[in-house]
Amino acid sequence: MKSNEYVDDGPFLIAGTHINGDKIQWDECQHITEFRYEESPEIMLKVRDLIISKDGTIGRIAYVDQLPGPATINSTMMLVRLKSQDSLCSQYLFYFLQGEVFQKLVAERMSGSGVPHLFQADMKQLIVRAPQDVRKQKKSPRF
Template sequence: MSAECRVGDIPSGYKQTEVGVIPKDWEVKLLGNTAILKARIGWQGLTTNEYLESGDYYLVTGTEFKDGYIDWSNCHYVTESRYKQDKNIQLKEHDILVTKDGTIGKVALINNLHKPATLNSGIFVIRSTENAFHPEFFYYLLCSNIFTEFLVQLSAGSTINHLYQKDFVNFTYKTPATIKEQISIATTLSDMDSEITALEERLAKARQIKQSMLQELLTGRIRLV
Protein backbone atom coordinates (compact mmCIF):
# COMPACT_ATOMS: atom_id res chain seq x y z
CA MET A 1 0.00 0.00 0.00
CA SER A 2 1.38 3.41 -0.92
CA ALA A 3 2.53 5.72 1.86
CA GLU A 4 0.13 8.50 0.89
CA CYS A 5 -3.39 8.36 -0.51
CA ARG A 6 -6.04 10.90 -1.32
CA VAL A 7 -8.80 10.86 1.28
CA GLY A 8 -11.21 9.13 -1.08
CA ASP A 9 -8.63 6.46 -1.90
CA ILE A 10 -7.95 5.32 1.66
CA PRO A 11 -9.30 1.76 2.03
CA SER A 12 -11.92 1.03 4.64
CA GLY A 13 -10.36 0.25 8.00
CA TYR A 14 -7.27 2.37 7.32
CA LYS A 15 -6.23 5.93 8.08
CA GLN A 16 -3.73 8.48 6.79
CA THR A 17 -0.90 9.43 9.17
CA GLU A 18 2.32 11.41 8.97
CA VAL A 19 4.12 8.17 8.10
CA GLY A 20 1.59 6.90 5.59
CA VAL A 21 -1.58 4.84 5.54
CA ILE A 22 -1.96 2.38 8.42
CA PRO A 23 -4.77 0.30 9.93
CA LYS A 24 -7.14 2.36 12.06
CA ASP A 25 -6.27 0.39 15.17
CA TRP A 26 -2.51 0.88 14.70
CA GLU A 27 -0.52 3.76 16.13
CA VAL A 28 2.43 5.95 15.19
CA LYS A 29 5.01 6.16 17.96
CA LEU A 30 8.33 7.84 18.63
CA LEU A 31 11.19 5.77 20.00
CA GLY A 32 12.08 8.47 22.51
CA ASN A 33 8.58 8.27 24.01
CA THR A 34 8.40 4.48 24.19
CA ALA A 35 11.85 3.24 25.15
CA ILE A 36 14.89 3.85 27.30
CA LEU A 37 18.23 3.87 25.46
CA LYS A 38 21.40 3.23 27.42
CA ALA A 39 25.07 2.83 26.51
CA ARG A 40 28.43 2.83 28.26
CA ILE A 41 29.25 6.49 28.81
CA GLY A 42 32.58 7.94 27.76
CA TRP A 43 34.39 8.07 31.07
CA GLN A 44 33.64 4.38 31.58
CA GLY A 45 35.25 3.51 28.26
CA LEU A 46 36.94 0.14 28.12
CA THR A 47 40.28 -0.42 26.42
CA THR A 48 41.10 -3.61 24.56
CA ASN A 49 43.79 -4.25 27.17
CA GLU A 50 40.96 -4.96 29.62
CA TYR A 51 39.35 -7.61 27.42
CA LEU A 52 39.73 -11.07 28.94
CA GLU A 53 39.76 -14.39 27.11
CA SER A 54 37.80 -16.13 29.87
CA GLY A 55 35.79 -15.19 32.92
CA ASP A 56 32.35 -14.90 34.45
CA TYR A 57 31.18 -11.64 32.86
CA TYR A 58 30.59 -11.37 29.12
CA LEU A 59 31.51 -8.23 27.19
CA VAL A 60 29.45 -7.57 24.06
CA THR A 61 31.30 -5.35 21.58
CA GLY A 62 29.29 -5.76 18.36
CA THR A 63 31.62 -8.22 16.64
CA GLU A 64 29.66 -11.08 18.22
CA PHE A 65 26.41 -10.15 16.44
CA LYS A 66 25.44 -13.16 14.32
CA ASP A 67 22.17 -13.51 12.41
CA GLY A 68 20.41 -11.13 14.77
CA TYR A 69 21.59 -12.70 18.02
CA ILE A 70 24.76 -12.85 20.11
CA ASP A 71 27.31 -15.58 19.50
CA TRP A 72 28.26 -16.02 23.15
CA SER A 73 31.10 -18.37 22.22
CA ASN A 74 32.83 -15.45 20.49
CA CYS A 75 32.59 -12.99 23.40
CA HIS A 76 35.38 -11.47 25.41
CA TYR A 77 35.03 -11.04 29.16
CA VAL A 78 35.57 -8.29 31.73
CA THR A 79 36.22 -8.16 35.45
CA GLU A 80 33.43 -8.15 38.00
CA SER A 81 34.12 -4.50 38.85
CA ARG A 82 33.72 -3.47 35.21
CA TYR A 83 30.48 -5.42 34.96
CA LYS A 84 29.08 -3.83 38.12
CA GLN A 85 30.19 -0.34 37.12
CA ASP A 86 26.91 0.51 35.38
CA LYS A 87 23.63 -1.28 36.13
CA ASN A 88 21.99 0.34 33.11
CA ILE A 89 24.01 -1.77 30.68
CA GLN A 90 23.85 -5.05 32.56
CA LEU A 91 22.05 -7.13 29.95
CA LYS A 92 18.77 -8.98 30.42
CA GLU A 93 16.86 -11.50 28.36
CA HIS A 94 14.96 -9.82 25.49
CA ASP A 95 17.08 -6.66 25.53
CA ILE A 96 17.52 -5.19 22.05
CA LEU A 97 21.00 -4.07 20.99
CA VAL A 98 21.94 -1.67 18.18
CA THR A 99 25.49 -0.76 17.19
CA LYS A 100 26.13 2.99 17.16
CA ASP A 101 29.77 3.15 16.08
CA GLY A 102 31.66 1.78 13.09
CA THR A 103 29.14 -0.34 11.21
CA ILE A 104 26.07 1.35 12.63
CA GLY A 105 22.61 -0.17 12.81
CA LYS A 106 23.48 -3.82 13.40
CA VAL A 107 20.73 -5.35 15.54
CA ALA A 108 20.67 -8.22 18.02
CA LEU A 109 18.12 -9.64 20.45
CA ILE A 110 19.44 -11.02 23.73
CA ASN A 111 18.51 -14.65 24.32
CA ASN A 112 20.10 -17.67 25.98
CA LEU A 113 21.91 -15.39 28.42
CA HIS A 114 23.59 -17.84 30.78
CA LYS A 115 26.21 -15.52 32.29
CA PRO A 116 26.10 -11.86 33.35
CA ALA A 117 26.91 -9.57 30.42
CA THR A 118 27.67 -5.92 29.80
CA LEU A 119 28.43 -3.65 26.83
CA ASN A 120 31.33 -1.70 25.46
CA SER A 121 30.78 1.91 24.39
CA GLY A 122 29.71 1.20 20.80
CA ILE A 123 26.26 -0.28 21.47
CA PHE A 124 22.85 0.95 22.59
CA VAL A 125 20.59 -1.26 24.69
CA ILE A 126 16.89 -0.56 24.12
CA ARG A 127 14.15 -1.39 26.62
CA SER A 128 10.45 -0.65 26.31
CA THR A 129 8.87 1.74 28.79
CA GLU A 130 5.53 0.78 30.32
CA ASN A 131 5.13 -2.19 27.98
CA ALA A 132 4.96 0.14 24.97
CA PHE A 133 6.10 -2.61 22.61
CA HIS A 134 6.92 -6.30 22.62
CA PRO A 135 10.73 -6.73 22.41
CA GLU A 136 10.72 -9.32 19.64
CA PHE A 137 8.28 -7.26 17.55
CA PHE A 138 10.52 -4.19 17.87
CA TYR A 139 13.58 -6.31 17.10
CA TYR A 140 12.04 -7.37 13.79
CA LEU A 141 11.05 -3.77 13.11
CA LEU A 142 14.70 -2.73 13.46
CA CYS A 143 15.73 -5.59 11.18
CA SER A 144 13.45 -4.28 8.44
CA ASN A 145 13.90 -1.70 5.68
CA ILE A 146 11.97 0.75 7.86
CA PHE A 147 14.98 1.20 10.13
CA THR A 148 17.43 1.02 7.22
CA GLU A 149 15.63 3.89 5.51
CA PHE A 150 15.76 5.90 8.74
CA LEU A 151 19.55 5.48 8.83
CA VAL A 152 19.81 6.45 5.16
CA GLN A 153 17.85 9.64 5.84
CA LEU A 154 20.18 10.46 8.73
CA SER A 155 23.19 10.12 6.48
CA ALA A 156 21.70 12.42 3.82
CA GLY A 157 23.79 10.71 1.18
CA SER A 158 27.06 10.80 3.11
CA THR A 159 28.75 8.10 5.15
CA ILE A 160 28.04 8.27 8.87
CA ASN A 161 30.04 6.30 11.40
CA HIS A 162 28.12 7.17 14.56
CA LEU A 163 24.47 6.93 15.55
CA TYR A 164 23.75 9.68 18.05
CA GLN A 165 21.10 9.18 20.71
CA LYS A 166 19.63 12.62 19.95
CA ASP A 167 18.90 11.36 16.42
CA PHE A 168 17.90 7.81 17.30
CA VAL A 169 15.16 8.91 19.71
CA ASN A 170 13.41 10.54 16.72
CA PHE A 171 12.90 7.18 15.01
CA THR A 172 9.17 7.05 14.20
CA TYR A 173 7.46 3.71 13.69
CA LYS A 174 4.05 2.17 13.06
CA THR A 175 2.78 -0.46 15.46
CA PRO A 176 -0.33 -2.43 16.34
CA ALA A 177 -1.99 -0.88 19.37
CA THR A 178 -2.16 -4.21 21.19
CA ILE A 179 0.74 -6.28 22.46
CA LYS A 180 -1.24 -9.36 21.40
CA GLU A 181 -1.01 -8.43 17.72
CA GLN A 182 2.65 -7.48 18.08
CA ILE A 183 3.35 -10.93 19.54
CA SER A 184 1.45 -12.59 16.68
CA ILE A 185 3.58 -10.73 14.12
CA ALA A 186 6.81 -11.55 15.96
CA THR A 187 5.84 -15.23 16.28
CA THR A 188 5.08 -15.50 12.56
CA LEU A 189 8.43 -13.96 11.64
CA SER A 190 10.27 -16.12 14.18
CA ASP A 191 8.66 -19.26 12.72
CA MET A 192 9.81 -18.18 9.27
CA ASP A 193 13.34 -17.68 10.60
CA SER A 194 13.29 -21.20 12.02
CA GLU A 195 12.14 -22.60 8.69
CA ILE A 196 14.87 -20.71 6.83
CA THR A 197 17.49 -22.02 9.28
CA ALA A 198 16.28 -25.60 8.75
CA LEU A 199 16.43 -25.18 4.96
CA GLU A 200 19.93 -23.70 5.16
CA GLU A 201 21.08 -26.66 7.27
CA ARG A 202 19.63 -29.08 4.71
CA LEU A 203 21.33 -27.18 1.90
CA ALA A 204 24.68 -27.25 3.73
CA LYS A 205 24.33 -31.00 4.25
CA ALA A 206 23.46 -31.54 0.58
CA ARG A 207 26.56 -29.59 -0.44
CA GLN A 208 28.72 -31.74 1.82
CA ILE A 209 27.26 -34.90 0.30
CA LYS A 210 27.90 -33.53 -3.19
CA GLN A 211 31.51 -32.71 -2.31
CA SER A 212 32.06 -36.23 -1.03
CA MET A 213 30.46 -37.66 -4.15
CA LEU A 214 32.73 -35.53 -6.34
CA GLN A 215 35.74 -37.14 -4.68
CA GLU A 216 34.34 -40.63 -5.16
CA LEU A 217 33.25 -40.16 -8.78
CA LEU A 218 36.26 -38.20 -10.00
CA THR A 219 38.78 -40.63 -8.55
CA GLY A 220 37.07 -43.73 -9.89
CA ARG A 221 36.16 -45.09 -6.47
CA ILE A 222 32.53 -45.17 -7.56
CA ARG A 223 31.80 -46.33 -11.11
CA LEU A 224 28.58 -45.43 -12.90
CA VAL A 225 29.13 -47.60 -15.95
Protein backbone atom coordinates in the same frame (compact mmCIF):
# COMPACT_ATOMS: atom_id res chain seq x y z
CA MET B 1 39.60 -0.48 28.80
CA LYS B 2 43.05 -1.68 29.69
CA SER B 3 44.22 -5.10 28.58
CA ASN B 4 44.35 -6.38 32.18
CA GLU B 5 40.58 -5.75 32.46
CA TYR B 6 39.87 -8.46 29.91
CA VAL B 7 39.77 -11.85 31.57
CA ASP B 8 39.29 -15.48 30.53
CA ASP B 9 36.09 -15.89 32.50
CA GLY B 10 33.63 -13.34 33.84
CA PRO B 11 30.80 -11.14 32.60
CA PHE B 12 30.37 -11.07 28.82
CA LEU B 13 31.28 -7.89 26.91
CA ILE B 14 29.40 -7.60 23.62
CA ALA B 15 30.51 -5.55 20.61
CA GLY B 16 28.95 -5.23 17.15
CA THR B 17 31.35 -7.85 15.81
CA HIS B 18 29.73 -10.38 18.15
CA ILE B 19 26.39 -10.09 16.34
CA ASN B 20 25.98 -12.47 13.42
CA GLY B 21 22.67 -12.06 11.62
CA ASP B 22 20.43 -11.24 14.55
CA LYS B 23 22.13 -13.47 17.14
CA ILE B 24 24.79 -12.79 19.72
CA GLN B 25 27.74 -15.12 19.25
CA TRP B 26 28.37 -15.71 22.95
CA ASP B 27 31.41 -17.92 22.36
CA GLU B 28 33.14 -15.04 20.54
CA CYS B 29 32.49 -12.40 23.22
CA GLN B 30 35.24 -11.14 25.44
CA HIS B 31 35.00 -11.22 29.21
CA ILE B 32 35.64 -8.42 31.66
CA THR B 33 36.32 -8.17 35.36
CA GLU B 34 33.42 -8.12 37.78
CA PHE B 35 34.54 -4.62 38.83
CA ARG B 36 34.13 -3.24 35.28
CA TYR B 37 30.78 -4.97 34.92
CA GLU B 38 29.44 -3.54 38.20
CA GLU B 39 30.67 -0.07 37.22
CA SER B 40 27.83 0.50 34.72
CA PRO B 41 24.56 -1.02 35.97
CA GLU B 42 22.55 0.92 33.37
CA ILE B 43 23.94 -1.26 30.57
CA MET B 44 23.76 -4.63 32.31
CA LEU B 45 21.76 -6.75 29.88
CA LYS B 46 18.41 -8.34 30.63
CA VAL B 47 16.36 -10.82 28.66
CA ARG B 48 14.18 -8.96 26.08
CA ASP B 49 16.71 -6.14 25.65
CA LEU B 50 17.71 -5.04 22.16
CA ILE B 51 21.26 -4.06 21.32
CA ILE B 52 22.28 -2.08 18.25
CA SER B 53 25.73 -1.30 16.92
CA LYS B 54 26.04 2.47 16.71
CA ASP B 55 29.64 3.11 15.63
CA GLY B 56 31.55 2.01 12.53
CA THR B 57 29.41 -0.74 11.08
CA ILE B 58 26.12 0.57 12.37
CA GLY B 59 22.71 -1.01 12.50
CA ARG B 60 23.50 -4.56 13.60
CA ILE B 61 20.65 -5.59 15.87
CA ALA B 62 20.29 -8.45 18.31
CA TYR B 63 17.43 -9.47 20.56
CA VAL B 64 18.56 -10.81 23.92
CA ASP B 65 16.46 -13.94 24.22
CA GLN B 66 18.72 -15.59 26.80
CA LEU B 67 21.75 -14.78 28.91
CA PRO B 68 24.39 -17.43 29.57
CA GLY B 69 25.69 -15.22 32.39
CA PRO B 70 26.05 -11.57 33.35
CA ALA B 71 26.55 -9.46 30.22
CA THR B 72 27.06 -5.87 29.18
CA ILE B 73 27.84 -3.91 26.02
CA ASN B 74 30.87 -1.94 24.95
CA SER B 75 30.84 1.72 23.91
CA THR B 76 30.14 0.93 20.24
CA MET B 77 26.72 -0.45 21.17
CA MET B 78 23.37 1.04 22.14
CA LEU B 79 20.94 -0.59 24.55
CA VAL B 80 17.21 -0.36 23.86
CA ARG B 81 15.05 -1.46 26.77
CA LEU B 82 11.33 -0.94 26.96
CA LYS B 83 10.08 0.41 30.28
CA SER B 84 7.07 -1.85 29.95
CA GLN B 85 5.82 -4.57 27.62
CA ASP B 86 2.25 -3.29 28.09
CA SER B 87 2.03 -1.18 24.94
CA LEU B 88 4.94 -2.41 22.83
CA CYS B 89 6.42 -5.88 22.69
CA SER B 90 10.24 -5.90 22.50
CA GLN B 91 10.22 -8.68 19.89
CA TYR B 92 7.93 -6.61 17.70
CA LEU B 93 10.29 -3.66 18.07
CA PHE B 94 13.18 -5.97 17.13
CA TYR B 95 11.46 -6.96 13.88
CA PHE B 96 10.44 -3.37 13.21
CA LEU B 97 14.08 -2.28 13.48
CA GLN B 98 15.03 -4.85 10.85
CA GLY B 99 12.53 -3.26 8.50
CA GLU B 100 12.63 -0.50 5.94
CA VAL B 101 12.11 2.53 8.22
CA PHE B 102 15.07 1.86 10.50
CA GLN B 103 17.30 0.61 7.68
CA LYS B 104 16.67 3.89 5.83
CA LEU B 105 17.80 5.79 8.93
CA VAL B 106 20.96 3.68 9.10
CA ALA B 107 21.67 4.26 5.39
CA GLU B 108 21.28 8.03 5.85
CA ARG B 109 23.78 8.01 8.73
CA MET B 110 26.30 5.95 6.76
CA SER B 111 26.42 8.14 3.67
CA GLY B 112 28.93 10.97 3.60
CA SER B 113 30.54 10.16 6.91
CA GLY B 114 34.10 9.04 7.61
CA VAL B 115 33.07 7.03 10.65
CA PRO B 116 29.34 6.31 10.59
CA HIS B 117 27.59 6.85 13.91
CA LEU B 118 24.04 6.37 15.10
CA PHE B 119 23.06 8.73 17.90
CA GLN B 120 20.54 8.07 20.64
CA ALA B 121 18.79 11.24 19.48
CA ASP B 122 18.27 9.53 16.10
CA MET B 123 16.45 6.72 17.87
CA LYS B 124 14.23 9.16 19.77
CA GLN B 125 13.06 10.56 16.43
CA LEU B 126 12.12 7.13 15.10
CA ILE B 127 8.38 6.54 14.88
CA VAL B 128 7.42 2.93 15.55
CA ARG B 129 4.14 1.88 14.02
CA ALA B 130 2.61 -1.09 15.79
CA PRO B 131 -0.79 -2.61 16.44
CA GLN B 132 -2.20 -1.21 19.69
CA ASP B 133 -3.01 -4.68 20.95
CA VAL B 134 0.21 -6.28 22.23
CA ARG B 135 -1.30 -9.74 21.59
CA LYS B 136 -1.43 -8.86 17.88
CA GLN B 137 2.20 -7.70 18.00
CA LYS B 138 3.22 -11.06 19.44
CA LYS B 139 1.40 -12.91 16.64
CA SER B 140 3.19 -10.94 13.94
CA PRO B 141 6.79 -12.26 13.74
CA ARG B 142 7.51 -10.29 10.58
CA PHE B 143 5.82 -7.60 8.52
